[in-house]
Amino acid sequence: DSGVTQTPKHLITATGQRVTLRCSPRSGDLSVYWYQQSLDQGLQFLIHYYNGEERAKGNILERFSAQQFPDLHSELNLSSLELGDSALYFCASSTSADTQYFGPGTRLTVL
Amino acid sequence: EDKVVQSPLSLVVHEGDTVTLNCSYEVTNFRSLLWYKQEKKAPTFLFMLTSSGIEKKSGRLSSILDKKELFSILNITATQTGDSAVYLCAVGVQGAQKLVFGQGTRLTINP
Numbered sequence: 359d360s361g362v363t364q365t366p367k368h369l370i371t372a373t374g375q376r377v378t379l380r381c382s383p384r385s386g387d388l389s390v391y392w393y394q395q396s397l398d399q400g401l402q403f404l405i406h407y408y409n410g411e412e413r414a415k416g417n418i419l420e421r422f423s424a425q426q427f428p429d430l431h432s433e434l435n436l437s438s439l440e441l442g443d444s445a446l447y448f449c450a451s452s453t454s455a456d457t458q459y460f461g462p463g464t465r466l467t468v469l
Numbered sequence: 470e471d472k473v474v475q476s477p478l479s480l481v482v483h484e485g486d487t488v489t490l491n492c493s494y495e496v497t498n499f500r501s502l503l504w505y506k507q508e509k510k511a512p513t514f515l516f517m518l519t520s521s522g523i524e525k526k527s528g529r530l531s532s533i534l535d536k537k538e539l540f541s542i543l544n545i546t547a548t549q550t551g552d553s554a555v556y557l558c559a560v561g562v563q564g565a566q567k568l569v570f571g572q573g574t575r576l577t578i579n580p
Contacts, residue, residue, distance in 0.1 A: 360511065360513070362511075391567070391568075400570055400571070400572045400573060401512070401557065401559075401570040401573075402570075403567045403568065403569070403570075406566045406567055408566075413566045414565055414566035414567050416567060446510075448511060448512075456500060456501045456503060456517060456561035456568065457503065457514060457517050458503075458514070458568060459514060460505075460511040460512045460513070461511060462510050462511050463510050463511055
C-alpha cells in the first residue's frame with residue numbers, strides 16, 4: 359500500500375458524460391501527478407500539481423482538467439467523454455522530485 | 470521529444486533463470502532514471518538511479534545506469550513466479566516536473 363488513495367475504483371459511464379476522479383496523496387506529499395494508462399499507449403503523463411499550483415502539463419486533452427485543493431487532495435475532471443477515454447487513470451504523489459508513489463488507479467469504461 | 474525505449478517488450482523464462490531488462494533513453498535534460506514493477510494495478514517503486522556505474526541492489530534485483538551510453542539495465546536473478554509483472558522504466562527530466570515512461574517489459578516466469 360503506497361499511501362495514495364483514489365476513488366472510485368471503477369467507473370462506467372456513457373459517451374458525452376462528465377466524470378470526476380479523486381486522489382488523496384500520501385501524508386506530507388505536496389506534489390500530485392495524474393497519468394493515463396491505456397493498452398496501446400502505456401503510461402502517459404497528464405498533469406502535475408504542487409501545493410495547489412499547476413506545475414507541468416503533458417498530453418492532457420482540453421476536455422480534461424484538474425485541480426488541487428488546500429487540503430492537497432486532487433480531482434481530475436473528464437468531460438464530453440469518448441470511447442477512447444476508456445483507460446486506467448493513476449494518481450501519484452511525491453516529496454522528492456522524482457520518486458513517485460502511485461495510487462491503485464481508477465478504471466474508467468466509456469460505453 | 471523525450472523518449473524512453475524498453476526491450477524486450479515481452480519475455481518468458483523458467484523459474485530460476487536470470488533475466489536482464491533494458492531501458493534506453495533520449496531526453497533533453499536527464500535528472501534520474503526509475504524502475505517500477507506493475508502487477509495487477511499500481512506501479513510500485515523499485516529503484517531510482519542518478520549516477521553512472523553505481524549499482525543499486527534489493528534482494529535478487531539490481532540495476533545500473535550508464536549516462537554516457539544513455540541506458541540502464543534491471544537484473545533479476547533466481548527468478549520466481551512472483552516476479553511475473555510488467556517492469557516500467559521512467560526518466561525524470563530537469564525542469565519538466567514529470568516522468569517519461571517506456572512501454573514496459575512484460576515478464577512471465579513459468580514454474
